[in-house]
Amino acid sequence: MKNDKKNNCVDAGRRVALLSGLAAATTALTAGAQSVDFKINSRYPDSSVQVLDPSFLKYRLYSSTVEQLATGFRWMEGPVWFGDGRFLLFSDIPNNRIMRWDEVTGATSVFRNPSNFSNGMARDRQGRLLTCEHLTRRVTRTEYDGRITVLADGYNGKRFNSPNDIVCKSDGSVWFTDPPFGIGTEWEGDKATAELPHSVYRIDGPSNKLTLINDTLAGPNGLAFSPDEKLLYIVESRATPSRKIWAYQVMDGGQKLGARTLVIDANGPGSIDGFKVDMDGNLWVGWGSDGRLGVNPADLDGVMVFNPQGKPIAHIHLPERCTNLAFGGAKKNRLLMASSHSLYALYVETRGAV
Numbered sequence: 115m116k117n118d119k120k121n122n123c124v125d126a127g128r129r130v131a132l133l134s135g136l137a138a139a140t141t142a143l144t145a146g147a148q149s150v151d152f153k154i155n156s157r158y159p160d161s162s163v164q165v166l167d168p169s170f171l172k173y174r175l176y177s178s179t180v181e182q183l184a185t186g187f188r189w190m191e192g193p194v195w196f197g198d199g200r201f202l203l204f205s206d207i208p209n210n211r212i213m214r215w216d217e218v219t220g221a222t223s224v225f226r227n228p229s230n231f232s233n234g235m236a237r238d239r240q241g242r243l244l245t246c247e248h249l250t251r252r253v254t255r256t257e258y259d260g261r262i263t264v265l266a267d268g269y270n271g272k273r274f275n276s277p278n279d280i281v282c283k284s285d286g287s288v289w290f291t292d293p294p295f296g297i298g299t300e301w302e303g304d305k306a307t308a309e310l311p312h313s314v315y316r317i318d319g320p321s322n323k324l325t326l327i328n329d330t331l332a333g334p335n336g337l338a339f340s341p342d343e344k345l346l347y348i349v350e351s352r353a354t355p356s357r358k359i360w361a362y363q364v365m366d367g368g369q370k371l372g373a374r375t376l377v378i379d380a381n382g383p384g385s386i387d388g389f390k391v392d393m394d395g396n397l398w399v400g401w402g403s404d405g406r407l408g409v410n411p412a413d414l415d416g417v418m419v420f421n422p423q424g425k426p427i428a429h430i431h432l433p434e435r436c437t438n439l440a441f442g443g444a445k446k447n448r449l450l451m452a453s454s455h456s457l458y459a460l461y462v463e464t465r466g467a468v
Contacts, residue, residue: 148434148455150433161388162416163460167427170419173396178461180430184215184222185456189302191388192235192279193452194243195442201464202442203243203451205232207302210249215457217443222457231296231303234279234336234388234438239286239319246277248296248303253277253288253317265317266324272309276302278335279388279438283343283367284468286319289327291334293351314348316369327371331360336388336438340422341395341467346371349386357404359389359397359424377424383409384418388438388452392464395422402435411435417451432458441466461463 116442155162160179165171188208195202200217203225211227212235226232231248236242243256244265251274252267265288268274276296282291292313296303314328314337328334333352339345345361357380363372378397380386385401403411415435419428434453442450446465453459 118248139405145419148188149186150182150456152185152433152456155179160282160460162431164429164431165424166429167421169421170427172219173392173419173428173462173464174185175461175463180432180461183450183459184213187213187455187457189437189454190452190457191233191437192246193438193440193450193457194235194237195446195450196237197437197442197446198241200444202440202450202457203235204457205229205235205364207231207233209247212245213423228377233277233291233296233302236280236282236288238282238288239284244280244282244288246280246290248276251297251303253280253290256411266315267324269310269313269315269324269326275310275312278334281337281339283319283339283368287368288319288322289337290315290317291337291348293333293335295333295351312352314371318369325369329361329370336386336400338389338391338397339467340391341393343368345392347377347389349389351386356382356384357386359386359399368442378420380404382406384414385435387436390439391467392441393467394465395467396420396427396464397422397424400436400438400451401429402437402454415453417449430460 139416153345158177162180187206192205202215210231212229214223214225215222230250232245234246236244245254253265255263274292275294278291278293294308297306311329314334316325316327331350335349335351337348347361350358359378360374361377362374365372383406385402385404397420399418403414416432417430417436436451436453439451449460
Protein backbone atom coordinates (compact mmCIF):
# COMPACT_ATOMS: atom_id res chain seq x y z
CA MET A 115 0.00 0.00 0.00
CA LYS A 116 2.82 2.43 0.85
CA ASN A 117 4.51 1.72 -2.47
CA ASP A 118 1.21 2.29 -4.30
CA LYS A 119 0.80 5.66 -2.59
CA LYS A 120 4.38 6.57 -3.42
CA ASN A 121 3.90 5.63 -7.08
CA ASN A 122 0.68 7.62 -7.24
CA CYS A 123 2.49 10.66 -5.85
CA VAL A 124 5.27 10.24 -8.39
CA ASP A 125 2.78 9.96 -11.26
CA ALA A 126 0.92 13.01 -9.99
CA GLY A 127 4.17 14.95 -9.81
CA ARG A 128 5.09 13.94 -13.32
CA ARG A 129 1.72 15.05 -14.63
CA VAL A 130 2.07 18.40 -12.94
CA ALA A 131 5.47 18.74 -14.60
CA LEU A 132 3.98 17.83 -17.98
CA LEU A 133 1.14 20.31 -17.60
CA SER A 134 3.55 23.01 -16.50
CA GLY A 135 5.68 22.29 -19.53
CA LEU A 136 2.64 22.45 -21.80
CA ALA A 137 1.59 25.77 -20.33
CA ALA A 138 5.10 27.19 -20.61
CA ALA A 139 5.29 26.16 -24.24
CA THR A 140 2.27 28.20 -25.31
CA THR A 141 2.69 31.56 -26.96
CA ALA A 142 0.30 34.25 -28.11
CA LEU A 143 -1.93 33.16 -30.98
CA THR A 144 -0.75 34.53 -34.30
CA ALA A 145 -2.98 35.48 -37.17
CA GLY A 146 -4.61 32.44 -38.71
CA ALA A 147 -6.17 31.72 -42.07
CA GLN A 148 -9.86 31.81 -42.94
CA SER A 149 -12.18 32.90 -40.12
CA VAL A 150 -15.70 31.53 -40.25
CA ASP A 151 -18.62 33.77 -39.31
CA PHE A 152 -20.89 31.82 -36.99
CA LYS A 153 -24.13 32.78 -35.32
CA ILE A 154 -25.26 30.69 -32.38
CA ASN A 155 -28.79 29.32 -32.59
CA SER A 156 -30.96 31.22 -30.11
CA ARG A 157 -33.78 28.66 -30.12
CA TYR A 158 -33.96 25.40 -28.17
CA PRO A 159 -33.66 22.68 -29.16
CA ASP A 160 -30.92 23.61 -31.61
CA SER A 161 -32.18 22.79 -35.11
CA SER A 162 -28.62 22.08 -36.26
CA VAL A 163 -28.76 18.91 -34.13
CA GLN A 164 -30.87 16.76 -36.43
CA VAL A 165 -32.37 13.63 -34.87
CA LEU A 166 -32.49 10.84 -37.44
CA ASP A 167 -33.72 8.12 -35.09
CA PRO A 168 -35.63 8.35 -31.78
CA SER A 169 -32.85 6.41 -30.06
CA PHE A 170 -30.69 9.56 -30.19
CA LEU A 171 -33.09 11.60 -28.06
CA LYS A 172 -31.57 10.35 -24.82
CA TYR A 173 -28.21 11.81 -25.91
CA ARG A 174 -29.57 15.22 -26.93
CA LEU A 175 -29.66 17.93 -24.28
CA TYR A 176 -32.68 20.13 -24.96
CA SER A 177 -31.00 23.39 -23.91
CA SER A 178 -27.56 22.71 -25.38
CA THR A 179 -26.52 24.34 -28.63
CA VAL A 180 -23.55 24.25 -30.99
CA GLU A 181 -20.93 26.88 -30.10
CA GLN A 182 -17.91 28.15 -32.00
CA LEU A 183 -14.92 28.22 -29.62
CA ALA A 184 -12.17 29.40 -31.98
CA THR A 185 -11.60 30.10 -35.67
CA GLY A 186 -8.89 31.19 -38.09
CA PHE A 187 -7.01 27.96 -38.87
CA ARG A 188 -6.13 26.31 -42.18
CA TRP A 189 -6.89 22.61 -41.66
CA MET A 190 -7.56 21.27 -38.18
CA GLU A 191 -7.01 17.70 -37.00
CA GLY A 192 -6.10 15.45 -34.08
CA PRO A 193 -7.97 16.99 -31.09
CA VAL A 194 -6.95 15.52 -27.72
CA TRP A 195 -8.37 16.51 -24.34
CA PHE A 196 -6.23 17.16 -21.23
CA GLY A 197 -8.76 17.03 -18.41
CA ASP A 198 -6.13 17.53 -15.73
CA GLY A 199 -5.26 20.87 -17.31
CA ARG A 200 -8.71 21.69 -18.74
CA PHE A 201 -7.42 22.32 -22.25
CA LEU A 202 -7.58 20.84 -25.73
CA LEU A 203 -4.67 20.40 -28.11
CA PHE A 204 -5.27 20.15 -31.85
CA SER A 205 -3.17 20.23 -35.03
CA ASP A 206 -3.32 23.06 -37.56
CA ILE A 207 -1.50 21.00 -40.16
CA PRO A 208 -0.63 23.37 -43.05
CA ASN A 209 0.41 26.05 -40.53
CA ASN A 210 2.82 23.49 -39.04
CA ARG A 211 1.70 24.02 -35.46
CA ILE A 212 -0.19 22.49 -32.56
CA MET A 213 -2.76 24.77 -30.97
CA ARG A 214 -4.05 24.91 -27.38
CA TRP A 215 -7.59 25.94 -26.45
CA ASP A 216 -8.08 26.73 -22.74
CA GLU A 217 -11.49 25.87 -21.27
CA VAL A 218 -11.01 28.18 -18.28
CA THR A 219 -10.15 31.37 -20.16
CA GLY A 220 -11.49 30.53 -23.62
CA ALA A 221 -8.15 31.65 -25.08
CA THR A 222 -6.40 29.90 -27.96
CA SER A 223 -2.62 29.91 -28.20
CA VAL A 224 0.23 28.14 -29.97
CA PHE A 225 1.50 25.11 -28.09
CA ARG A 226 4.19 23.90 -30.53
CA ASN A 227 5.60 25.62 -33.59
CA PRO A 228 6.97 24.06 -35.70
CA SER A 229 5.16 20.79 -35.06
CA ASN A 230 6.64 18.75 -37.94
CA PHE A 231 3.20 19.04 -39.57
CA SER A 232 1.58 17.01 -36.81
CA ASN A 233 -1.74 15.29 -37.47
CA GLY A 234 -3.36 12.79 -35.09
CA MET A 235 -2.71 12.98 -31.35
CA ALA A 236 -3.66 10.98 -28.27
CA ARG A 237 -2.52 10.42 -24.67
CA ASP A 238 -0.84 7.27 -23.44
CA ARG A 239 -1.83 5.50 -20.22
CA GLN A 240 0.54 7.76 -18.26
CA GLY A 241 -1.01 10.92 -19.68
CA ARG A 242 1.83 11.78 -22.06
CA LEU A 243 1.15 13.27 -25.49
CA LEU A 244 1.44 10.97 -28.51
CA THR A 245 1.82 12.65 -31.89
CA CYS A 246 1.76 11.56 -35.55
CA GLU A 247 4.19 13.73 -37.51
CA HIS A 248 3.97 14.06 -41.29
CA LEU A 249 7.24 15.89 -41.94
CA THR A 250 9.48 13.48 -40.02
CA ARG A 251 7.22 10.51 -40.87
CA ARG A 252 7.28 9.25 -37.30
CA VAL A 253 5.30 8.74 -34.08
CA THR A 254 6.58 10.57 -31.00
CA ARG A 255 5.86 10.91 -27.30
CA THR A 256 6.25 14.14 -25.34
CA GLU A 257 7.78 13.37 -21.96
CA TYR A 258 6.83 15.11 -18.70
CA ASP A 259 9.80 17.46 -19.00
CA GLY A 260 9.05 18.33 -22.64
CA ARG A 261 11.63 16.08 -24.28
CA ILE A 262 10.54 14.29 -27.47
CA THR A 263 10.95 10.51 -27.65
CA VAL A 264 10.66 8.80 -31.05
CA LEU A 265 8.50 5.68 -30.69
CA ALA A 266 8.72 4.58 -34.34
CA ASP A 267 9.80 6.07 -37.67
CA GLY A 268 9.80 3.12 -40.05
CA TYR A 269 9.31 -0.58 -40.62
CA ASN A 270 11.78 -3.16 -41.95
CA GLY A 271 14.33 -0.49 -42.76
CA LYS A 272 11.90 1.70 -44.72
CA ARG A 273 10.38 5.01 -43.69
CA PHE A 274 6.72 5.35 -42.83
CA ASN A 275 4.50 7.25 -45.27
CA SER A 276 2.88 9.84 -42.96
CA PRO A 277 1.42 8.56 -39.67
CA ASN A 278 -2.12 9.92 -39.54
CA ASP A 279 -4.25 8.95 -36.55
CA ILE A 280 -3.46 7.25 -33.27
CA VAL A 281 -5.09 5.57 -30.27
CA CYS A 282 -3.85 3.98 -27.06
CA LYS A 283 -5.35 0.73 -25.74
CA SER A 284 -5.80 -0.02 -22.03
CA ASP A 285 -2.81 -2.41 -22.09
CA GLY A 286 -0.56 0.51 -23.04
CA SER A 287 -0.17 -0.48 -26.69
CA VAL A 288 -0.26 2.30 -29.29
CA TRP A 289 -2.07 1.76 -32.60
CA PHE A 290 -1.74 4.11 -35.58
CA THR A 291 -2.55 4.39 -39.28
CA ASP A 292 0.00 5.22 -41.99
CA PRO A 293 -1.54 6.44 -45.28
CA PRO A 294 0.42 8.60 -47.77
CA PHE A 295 -1.63 11.79 -47.33
CA GLY A 296 1.25 13.82 -45.86
CA ILE A 297 3.71 13.01 -48.65
CA GLY A 298 1.35 13.47 -51.58
CA THR A 299 1.78 17.27 -51.75
CA GLU A 300 3.81 20.08 -50.20
CA TRP A 301 0.74 21.18 -48.19
CA GLU A 302 0.95 18.91 -45.13
CA GLY A 303 4.64 17.97 -45.18
CA ASP A 304 7.24 17.24 -47.84
CA LYS A 305 6.27 15.57 -51.10
CA ALA A 306 7.95 12.17 -51.30
CA THR A 307 7.65 8.68 -52.71
CA ALA A 308 5.97 6.09 -50.53
CA GLU A 309 8.28 3.32 -49.34
CA LEU A 310 5.66 1.17 -47.60
CA PRO A 311 2.07 0.06 -48.28
CA HIS A 312 -0.81 1.88 -46.61
CA SER A 313 -0.81 0.19 -43.21
CA VAL A 314 -1.90 -0.01 -39.58
CA TYR A 315 0.74 -0.65 -36.90
CA ARG A 316 0.88 -1.53 -33.21
CA ILE A 317 3.59 -0.51 -30.72
CA ASP A 318 3.66 -2.79 -27.70
CA GLY A 319 3.43 -0.99 -24.36
CA PRO A 320 6.04 -2.81 -22.26
CA SER A 321 8.54 -3.64 -25.02
CA ASN A 322 7.96 -0.88 -27.63
CA LYS A 323 8.06 -3.62 -30.28
CA LEU A 324 6.53 -2.48 -33.59
CA THR A 325 4.18 -4.88 -35.39
CA LEU A 326 2.47 -4.56 -38.77
CA ILE A 327 -1.24 -5.14 -38.13
CA ASN A 328 -2.86 -4.58 -41.51
CA ASP A 329 -1.70 -3.54 -44.99
CA THR A 330 -4.85 -4.24 -47.02
CA LEU A 331 -6.75 -0.97 -46.60
CA ALA A 332 -6.68 1.86 -49.13
CA GLY A 333 -5.84 4.96 -47.13
CA PRO A 334 -6.43 3.87 -43.51
CA ASN A 335 -7.37 6.96 -41.54
CA GLY A 336 -9.23 7.38 -38.23
CA LEU A 337 -9.34 4.49 -35.76
CA ALA A 338 -10.88 3.77 -32.35
CA PHE A 339 -11.68 0.85 -30.08
CA SER A 340 -15.13 -0.21 -28.93
CA PRO A 341 -15.76 0.35 -25.19
CA ASP A 342 -14.86 -3.28 -24.36
CA GLU A 343 -11.89 -3.17 -26.78
CA LYS A 344 -13.09 -6.30 -28.54
CA LEU A 345 -13.41 -4.35 -31.81
CA LEU A 346 -11.10 -1.94 -33.58
CA TYR A 347 -12.84 0.42 -36.00
CA ILE A 348 -10.76 1.75 -38.92
CA VAL A 349 -11.69 4.24 -41.63
CA GLU A 350 -10.77 3.25 -45.18
CA SER A 351 -10.42 6.69 -46.82
CA ARG A 352 -9.72 5.58 -50.37
CA ALA A 353 -12.20 2.76 -50.62
CA THR A 354 -14.22 2.85 -53.83
CA PRO A 355 -16.80 3.99 -54.60
CA SER A 356 -17.09 5.54 -51.11
CA ARG A 357 -15.32 5.75 -47.76
CA LYS A 358 -16.04 3.06 -45.18
CA ILE A 359 -15.56 2.16 -41.53
CA TRP A 360 -14.65 -1.47 -40.83
CA ALA A 361 -14.91 -3.23 -37.48
CA TYR A 362 -12.15 -5.79 -36.83
CA GLN A 363 -12.22 -8.46 -34.15
CA VAL A 364 -9.30 -7.92 -31.74
CA MET A 365 -7.55 -11.28 -31.28
CA ASP A 366 -4.66 -12.96 -29.43
CA GLY A 367 -4.85 -10.92 -26.27
CA GLY A 368 -5.12 -7.64 -28.16
CA GLN A 369 -2.13 -8.16 -30.45
CA LYS A 370 -3.77 -9.08 -33.78
CA LEU A 371 -6.87 -8.37 -35.84
CA GLY A 372 -9.29 -11.03 -37.01
CA ALA A 373 -12.40 -11.00 -39.19
CA ARG A 374 -13.87 -7.69 -40.23
CA THR A 375 -17.41 -6.37 -40.71
CA LEU A 376 -18.55 -3.34 -42.69
CA VAL A 377 -20.19 -0.96 -40.21
CA ILE A 378 -20.55 2.34 -42.08
CA ASP A 379 -20.54 3.17 -45.79
CA ALA A 380 -20.50 6.85 -46.80
CA ASN A 381 -22.70 5.90 -49.76
CA GLY A 382 -21.60 8.39 -52.38
CA PRO A 383 -20.62 12.01 -51.74
CA GLY A 384 -20.15 11.72 -47.98
CA SER A 385 -16.60 11.87 -46.66
CA ILE A 386 -15.58 10.10 -43.42
CA ASP A 387 -12.57 11.29 -41.45
CA GLY A 388 -11.69 10.97 -37.74
CA PHE A 389 -14.18 9.69 -35.17
CA LYS A 390 -14.67 8.72 -31.54
CA VAL A 391 -16.73 6.08 -29.72
CA ASP A 392 -18.93 6.88 -26.72
CA MET A 393 -19.58 4.76 -23.63
CA ASP A 394 -22.57 3.06 -25.30
CA GLY A 395 -20.58 2.12 -28.38
CA ASN A 396 -22.03 4.79 -30.70
CA LEU A 397 -19.67 6.21 -33.33
CA TRP A 398 -19.44 10.02 -33.59
CA VAL A 399 -17.92 10.55 -37.03
CA GLY A 400 -16.35 13.63 -38.64
CA TRP A 401 -18.32 14.11 -41.85
CA GLY A 402 -18.40 16.31 -44.92
CA SER A 403 -18.59 16.55 -48.68
CA ASP A 404 -16.00 14.83 -50.86
CA GLY A 405 -16.18 17.71 -53.33
CA ARG A 406 -18.34 16.11 -55.98
CA LEU A 407 -20.14 18.47 -58.34
CA GLY A 408 -23.82 18.97 -57.73
CA VAL A 409 -23.59 18.19 -54.02
CA ASN A 410 -24.32 20.93 -51.49
CA PRO A 411 -21.71 20.67 -48.69
CA ALA A 412 -24.18 22.27 -46.27
CA ASP A 413 -26.24 19.08 -46.50
CA LEU A 414 -23.30 16.94 -45.38
CA ASP A 415 -20.83 18.95 -43.27
CA GLY A 416 -20.68 18.25 -39.54
CA VAL A 417 -20.77 15.12 -37.40
CA MET A 418 -22.79 11.99 -38.11
CA VAL A 419 -23.70 9.71 -35.21
CA PHE A 420 -24.18 5.98 -35.76
CA ASN A 421 -25.26 3.28 -33.32
CA PRO A 422 -23.00 0.22 -32.87
CA GLN A 423 -24.84 -1.55 -35.70
CA GLY A 424 -24.02 1.29 -38.11
CA LYS A 425 -27.47 2.89 -38.23
CA PRO A 426 -27.39 6.72 -38.53
CA ILE A 427 -29.17 8.25 -35.55
CA ALA A 428 -28.19 11.94 -35.72
CA HIS A 429 -26.49 14.61 -37.81
CA ILE A 430 -24.91 17.61 -36.10
CA HIS A 431 -24.79 20.21 -38.86
CA LEU A 432 -21.80 22.58 -38.95
CA PRO A 433 -20.88 25.31 -41.43
CA GLU A 434 -17.68 23.40 -42.22
CA ARG A 435 -16.52 19.86 -42.76
CA CYS A 436 -15.53 18.21 -39.47
CA THR A 437 -12.22 16.37 -39.63
CA ASN A 438 -11.99 14.91 -36.13
CA LEU A 439 -13.41 15.26 -32.64
CA ALA A 440 -12.92 14.50 -28.96
CA PHE A 441 -15.01 14.21 -25.82
CA GLY A 442 -13.86 16.67 -23.16
CA GLY A 443 -14.97 18.95 -20.39
CA ALA A 444 -15.21 18.23 -16.67
CA LYS A 445 -17.68 15.37 -17.22
CA LYS A 446 -16.33 14.20 -20.61
CA ASN A 447 -19.69 15.05 -22.13
CA ARG A 448 -18.63 18.05 -24.21
CA LEU A 449 -18.19 17.12 -27.85
CA LEU A 450 -15.27 19.16 -29.24
CA MET A 451 -15.35 19.21 -33.04
CA ALA A 452 -12.21 20.18 -35.00
CA SER A 453 -13.44 21.39 -38.37
CA SER A 454 -11.75 22.87 -41.40
CA HIS A 455 -11.10 26.36 -39.99
CA SER A 456 -12.85 26.33 -36.61
CA LEU A 457 -13.36 24.55 -33.32
CA TYR A 458 -16.98 23.86 -32.29
CA ALA A 459 -18.54 22.35 -29.16
CA LEU A 460 -21.81 20.76 -28.07
CA TYR A 461 -22.78 19.32 -24.69
CA VAL A 462 -24.39 15.87 -24.99
CA GLU A 463 -25.78 13.29 -22.58
CA THR A 464 -23.04 10.72 -23.02
CA ARG A 465 -19.29 10.43 -22.49
CA GLY A 466 -16.34 9.21 -24.48
CA ALA A 467 -15.49 5.54 -24.09
CA VAL A 468 -11.95 6.33 -22.91
